[in-house]
Each structure stands twice: as C-alpha cells, then as structure tokens.
Amino acid sequence: MAIDPSAILTGRAPGRAPIGVILGIVFASVCLIVILAFDAITGGASFVVGLSLAVLPVAVWLPLVLALDRLEPEPPNALIFAFLWGAGVAALFASILNTLGLSLLTETELTGEEEGWYIVATFGAPVVEELLKGAVLFGMLWWRRQELNGPTDGVIYAAMVGLGFAATENIQYFIDAVEVDQLGYVFVLRAIVSPLLHPLCTAMTGIGVAVAALAGPGKLRRRAPLYGLLGAIALHSLWNGSTKFGIGGLAFAYLVGFAVLIGLIVILARDRRRIVQLIGHYLPLYGPVGIVTHDDLRMLSTLPGRRAARAWARAAGGRPAERAMTDYQQAATELALLHQRAGAQRDLDPHGLEQQRQYLVWVMQQARAAFLARQPRPPAPTWGTTGFGPPTRP
Template identity: 55%
Template sequence: MPPLDPRAVLAGRPTARPSVGTIITIAVSSVCLVVALRIMLHDGATGVGAAVVLAVAPLPLLLAGILALDRLEPEPPDALVAAFGWGAGVAVLIAMLLNTAGLDLVWGPMLGAELGMYATAAITAPVVEEVLKGAVLVGLLWFRRNELNGPTDGIIYGSMVALGFAVVENISYYTFAPPGTLALTFTVRGIASPLLHPLCTALTGIGVAAAALRPAGRSRVAPVLGGLLGAIALHSLWNASSAFGLFGLGVAYLVGVGVLVALGIVLHRDRKRIVGLIRTHLPQYQETGVVTPPDVWMLSSLHRRQQARAHVRSTRGRGPARALADYQQAATELAMLHRRRALGLVPDTEFVARRDPLLLLMHHARHAFTR
C-alpha cells in the first residue's frame, strides 16, 4: 500500500502536486506580469526601485490578514498563488490595454483629455478590472468547484486576486507620481485605501461561492452576476467620488466601511455554519474510533484547535502537531463534504471516494498525535 500523502488527501487529488491547469495559469500570469511592467515602466519612468518597495511594503500585513481568515479550512497554496498571479499579471495587462483603448478611442475624442480620464476611471475601469479579476474566480467555479465551500472561500480568493492587481497597479502610480507628491500618493493608496480592490473583488467572490453551493438544477448565473455588479458599483463609486471633493470621498469611505463590516458579519456567520456542520456530522463516526466527543468539542473552536496543537507540539514534538493539524483540516473537509452531498452536489459514489481517504487520514493522524 503506498504511503498516505496528507496533502493529496486534503486536496482531494491523487497527488499533492499542482495541476497542469494551475501551472499553466501561473506561467501565463508571470509572462503577462513581465509584459505589463515593461509597458508601464516605459522610457522616462523614474524612481522604479522606490515605487516597487512602497507597493510591496503593505503586502505582508494584508496577506497575513487574509490568510488569518483561512485558518478553519485552509485553501490549497497553489490555488492561492494562481489567484494572486492572475490578478498581478493577466488582469493587469488586459485591463491596462482596454482602459487605454477606451480613453484613446471613446472617451478622449468624445469628452476631451481631462473629462475623458475621469470617465475612464469612473465607468470603464471598474467594469473592465472587476470582470477580469472575477474571471479567475469563475474559472475556480468551473474547474475546482469543490474548493468553494462558502462565502469565506470566495472572500479569500477574491482578495488574493485583488491584492495581486493592486500591487502592480500601485507600482505604476508611484513611479509616475508628480514631483513632490510621492508621499501623498502612497498615503492615499497604500495607507488610506489599500482595501479598495480586495473589498470589491470579495463581493464577486461571495457571488461565485454562492453559485458553487447552489443545489443541483438551479442556475448559477444570478449569484455570480449579482456579486460582480456589486463589485463594479463599489469600484465605480470610489473612482467617481474624487469629482465631489472631500464630501464625495467621505461618502465613498462610509460605503466602504459599511461593506467591510458586512463582510465581517458574513465571515462570522460562515464560521458558525462550519462549526455547526462539524457538530452535526462528525458524531456519526464515533463508532469508527476516529472521532470522540472531546474531539468534536476541540474542533468546534479555532482557539481550542490552536491550544491543542500547541499542547501536542510542546509535549510530543512538531511531527505529532502537524498530524493534529491534518486531523483538524480533514475533519472540517469531511463535515463540508456532507453538506455538499445534502445539497445534491456530490453523487454517492463520489462522496464515498472522497470520504474514505479523509477517514483514513484522520485515523493515521489520530494515532500519531495520541500514541
């Protein structure tokens, strides 16, 4: 019998290696990123090094915040990297070309240079950029639907795409900031509004995740379209607010804060939903020996999960602690698998094929951290 690969079991694939599609997505995104930077940083660009540093500086904190939301059921790293790369490469390059074409061919000739720039920012850019960022989320819905188990997953993937886009976009803004305004530009984009793109694309992510959990036979177009329209509206409101001075910016900020609070409520409710699934579905496996009532109690709280791992690490070492982490994630995946089956999204044969490796992993992991 081949050795059990926890990463492969948790990913639901024969191997833990990234899929061909994921590798191609990352490769194409990398090429697009290079081309986009080459076009952006054309002759006359100055202070490129400082621009890159300023654009990347907030990234670790923002990434840490997003990944902190992903502790209950962590997403595959390869999918997160592909989402980030798509935003930084493919979405940036195509958006840059389409926005420029819209300005040169439509808004500029129609409204003149100044009003044309404003129309591009308020009308064209929100539509183009949110559609392009959302495209990779639709790809997840089409090819890796099982990764989308609720709104939390949609928010995480949407935010990762948006962070990739925002970092590259900010490099351009900082490089071509008028003399003496670099500090102000960084304050506005890097400190005052670093969550603009993540907030917008997170709305698309929620729509895509809702579509992934639609019961069999129901259309998935409506939730995706609803999330995308929300993202476009929020993005357009922010870009258009500059025409109304401080009052416009204040209104845009209030709306943004409202969206942020709403996302926090959605995340909290989704976490409670997952805990409810664990308490509902895992007790039926007590007879197999892979779950006990104390295990269900531990699995029902992020704090207790962390405490359990810390205790095992301090008393038994890193290996058993890693096994406990695998056990926790496998148990969560099993609970969500039951929900997908209840919604008619997983046939019985597929359910068994996914359930049995998870139970086997839980058995091996439990033996490792309890012996």
C-alpha cells in the first residue's frame, strides 16, 4: 500500500480518511445554512448588507491568525472545521439558548425587557457561548490530543472558532442596526473596536486545553481546561457588563482585554522559541541516518530560513521540489514535537508513538530525496549573509 505523506503530517493513519472531521464539517455547515436562511428570511434586503459587512473583519483577521501557524501548520480540514463550528454549531445553539433565557426572564415578569437583556448578556450569554465555542476544543483534547502541541495550537483553533462565531453573530447585529438606522455605530463597535472579543475570550480556553494536552496524568491535566474556560467566561462577562457603565466601563474592559492580548503575544513568542529549541535538541539524533544536517537545523530554526529553502527547492526542481521541502520542514517539526510529547506524557501508547516516529522519518527521507533529485537551475543562491544555506546531500 502506498503511504500518503499528507496523512502522516496530519496525524492520520495512512490509508484512512478523516471521517470524523468530514462529518463534523457537514454538520457544522448544515447549522450555518440554517442560521443564514433564518437571517435571510427575517432580515430581507438588510441581510445582504449584514452579510457583506460581517465578512470584512474575517477577511482582515483570518490571514493574521493563520500567519501565527507557519512554524507547525495545522491540518486545513481541522481549521475549517473549527471555523465552521463557531459559525454554525456554536452560533445557532447560542442564539436559541440566549433567546430562551431572555424569554424566561421577561415573559415570567421576573425582569423588564431592558434589564433582562442586560442579565442575559452579562451572565447568561458568556457562559452559553464560551461553553459552545469551547466544546470543539474539549473534543480535540479527548479525540485529537496529538494536534495540540502547545499554546500556539490552542490559540489558533480557538481563534478560528471565535472568528466564525463573531462573523455569524455580526450578521444579525448589522441587520438590526439597519432597521434602527444605527449601522455606522454598530459597525464601528463590532468590527473596529471589538473585532477580537470572541477569538480573545476563546483563546483562554484554547490555552487551558493545550496545557492539558501536554501535561502528564494529574491535576494539571484535569484543571487547566476548566481554568481556561472560566477565564474566557469572566473576560466575556466583563466586556458585556461594561456597557452599563458608559465610556469608563468600556475603557476598563478594553484595557483588560488589551492586557490579555499582550499576554497571549508573549505566550506565543515563548512557544515559538520552545519549538525551535526542541528541533535543536532532538533532530541531531537523526544526523547519522542522513536525514538532517547542520545546515538543515539552521534552516529549520527560523521562518526566513524555511522560506529561503522552499525558494531554493522551487528553483531547483519546480513545484514538486518545493512541496517536498514543505513536507520535510513540517515532518521535521512534528518529529521534534513527537519526542517532546513522548517524554512528557507517560500514559501514551509506546507502539503508536514509535509507529508515528517511523512514518515521520520516512516522510523526511522521501522528501529529502525529492528536493535533492535535481541540481539547482539557476545555481543555489548563497545565503551567507542570513546564515542559511541549501540543504546538503547526506
């Protein structure tokens, strides 16, 4: 049976289709279609305006989120599923549950409509929405823990969920704003002032889940996801509740959110350094088998070095060689992370880890043979000024 490198690099057993992810994408897509159809029917012509404006923040922030995922890219189908989960499943069921909560408060005359909205927005919606958005992350922790190799992965998946949720939610907000002639104000508030509210809140759950994925058996694995979820709920509740206190309340909530954003940036920067250190620590073990050289290690340690190597491979052998270089880089990174995961998590299956290690080594061998198959035309560039050079033959 031919071994598919893409299956190995996405953590699947070779020859097995990602049935679970495919079914998840289908289900989430159906939920998204349902909520879009409802908005189209109830919003009329305003739906087109709402949909168009809701897409704009996604077009700006989605490339930036994916740019964080360059050192160890996540499987595209998993990223699509995360986005659709937020846009479809989480948005649909949050809308239903939030509406039911408001109805319970107002129709039983426990509160007035305005006070009911505030209670739901401050105390009900954050719990409902963060639980629904975080559900896919908890699912990954249970069924796809190998995809969570650090805080960066948790943030990436959480941001995809949050962007999807925000896009769908914004459609309804913009439709309502058109009807009361406040579209400009609502667009500024939703798309400019707070476009990262949902990704930022859910990122806290993502970090908690990622910490648990790397931890060995014990309290940290059990508690980290809960702490992350509670942090997401608290931040979301703070933002929604601040609207009652005018500019001062909004400024305080914005300051807290900005501090959380800076904290996330620091965590992501440290995580990138951690991955580079793992590459430098574990991959020299494979020097004797001829799949890693000193030049390779320097190339793998920086994003500019990786880009330069892909450019060299394309000049040498066209797109197939460039694709092989990309596979080599990803397999090398996954191999280093696999070693780290095997050392930290004592409850993992040793046979499964060894099989995955052999698969990754095979991918590196095949990819290296592919991008070294032709001599560079034009000759390989000299990158001495940047410290990077083309991989050498073993």
